[in-house]
Amino acid sequence: MSATYTTTAPAGSDPKPSTSTKDTRMEPIARRLCQQLLEPIHLVAYMSDEPTEELQALGYEGYWPGYFAARSAPLGRVPAEVVDALFYNFAPGEVAACIPSVWDIATPEAVLAARQKGSVTALRRILGDLADTPALARAADLATRVATNAPMDGRILYAALRSLPVPDEPVARLWHAATLLREHRGDGHLAALVSAGIDGQEAHVLHAISQGMKPEEYGRLNPLTPTQLAAVVDGLRARGLVDASAGFTAAGRETKDRIESVTDALAAPAYDGLEPGEVDQLIADLEPLAATINSVGY
16 A cells, blocks of 8 residues: 555645645655654653653652663663664663663563553543543554554564563553554664664754754753763764754755655555555544643643
């Protein structure tokens, strides 16, 4: 099937009179489904209190030890160098401050159970009555089918998640599927960054600029010292990607857009098993869930 779909034009978006309610804009399925509709479901693991509380109940203090334990747990007890390579964009020393010492506190299996329990609790709180609707159960089934049949080659974190059992309960199953597809897309995104010659801290700078922020305003760059951050920006400037005011040059914008396009292309095969009607159904079922989650302010 095609990796794009036609969306309804927003009101007032078409400058020409038309009798059609459709425009010809084509949006990548992978971006619409994964990044916009499924990722909010996955992100409760990081943005809600309940998962952090479940991890802290195991003995983790603060936020980051539980984060590194929970996200890397599907890999098992691997060295910090492996986690650093797979997570890609953490500042030097951030991963090693937590890995492998987090495994002195709890096992990967206990961490995975706590993360899932907390995420499901958070989703049920946020979604309210939507959590028990046929639409959510239907979305969980379709998303799970996609998530468990996506290409695995070269997707290390996704492959590790695929080794885990799929939950039976619909909310847990939907969160698990969203997590699989988010990390599948993420693994492809790293391949796109590496191919473009953009390292992890440079990726943060480009993302900050794309969001209209100065690099020093972007929280994920806070672990860098001002000297380290200046060196990252200077390196991008020397390559013609960032201008004197730390904005995009034309080449920088083209590089960022190309990385996103390659990411979409690498994520797209996951959705090839869905018929067009199933794509529409999954979008329709996910839209109110994502809207409700987004309304809480992440």
